[in-house]
Amino acid sequence: MTAARGFAAFPPQRAGARFATSWWGLAWVKAMEDTSLDQGLLRKGRAYAKTGQVGPITVSPGRIAAVTESEYDTVVRVEQLTDAAWERFLDQVAAKSGHIAALLDRDMPHDLVEAAEDAAVPLLPAVGDLEPECSCPDWGHPCKHAAALCYQVSWLLDADPFVLLLMRGRGEQELLEALQGRQAPKRPAAAAAAGVPAVEALAAGVPALPEPPPVEVAFAPPVLDPAPGVDVAALGVLIASAAWRAREVLLHGRLPELSEYQDRVRLAADHDLDLGLEAAVRAWRYGGAHGLEVLEHAWTPPRQDLARSQALLEAGWEGEQPPPLQAWRNRWTLGPLQLRYGRDGRWYPFTRIEGEWWPAGPPERDPAALVSG
Incomplete structure (x- = not known):
């Protein structure tokens, strides 16, 4: 037992x-x-x-x-x-x-x-x-x-x-x-009983080693010559992105479905491109597509999800008064901090910069962990 x-x-x-x-x-x-x-x-x-x-x-x-x-x-x-x-x-x-x-x-x-x-x-x-x-x-x-x-x-x-x-x-x-x-490898009973005589084993000599496995070479974008009307740097980024997507499909069988805008944000985040999407890039780096969604869209979560999160938030202040909370749909504002609930069941922290809310860190399932941090 x-x-x-x-x-x-x-x-x-x-x-x-x-x-x-x-x-x-x-x-x-x-x-x-x-x-x-x-x-x-x-x-x-x-x-x-x-x-x-x-x-x-x-x-x-x-x-x-x-x-x-x-x-x-x-x-x-x-x-x-x-x-x-x-x-x-x-x-x-x-x-x-x-x-x-x-x-x-x-x-x-x-x-x-x-x-x-x-x-x-x-x-x-x-x-x-x-x-x-x-x-x-x-x-x-x-x-x-x-x-x-x-x-x-x-x-x-x-x-x-x-x-x-x-x-x-x-x-x-x-x-x-x-x-x-x-x-454990299974051998036929007769072979296990008979074995191989030591004289024969020594006479066989040392077998040659097998060929080494192929070396996996990291992808390197090709060197492109300048051409009239062609942004060579942007083309290199697209080639690298296509190679990465192909590798992901080979390894995992599929890629998440992204809109044209989401893919543009992903490219800017992965390759440090200056496309005027600073807040979106920061949101993507913290939470991917879910992080981008909570940046740009408000939604109304199920009541039981908000009730459970409210209980978690209150439990983080045993014996103390939690900070005042202003709630609107999936957004909870606690002074200089705002928490936004994503459709993935996690809370995303935001902080106010020059009058606008900016992503402030990776998400947590327990909102109290973000406030206490």
């Missing part, structure tokens, strides 16, 4: 500290938050998690557990994968050597999770997949103690995706041993 893993209690965190930063940790938090029907309990759960109200955490197949607020037994149950599902997952991991290397480097590749989903193996939890239990009298689902436990577990998942796999039923050592068995 897979052994449980214990983790020391997290100390109190600074105001504005973020929870999940990895994409799989964010998926864990989203599954818990989307299940909740009470934003107030989530807000209290974040405060409990940040102020150290959760004791040491035990992670074992199908459950995470801790004593919260020094007296309540809190458990969150996660459905374990079946043996057949584990076999399909191991097939996906073994199919690509980079998957094993990524997991050992404490990374969870997007394509591995997608391949597992295609094989009907759900690694990441969805809405309703987490079942909280707590000895407290609160009837919330989850209560503030279970929410605090889930928020702290997102830190564990950030540091080690094997924690997620353990919750699904198997630990790191067990998985690595299973993968090693799959990768």
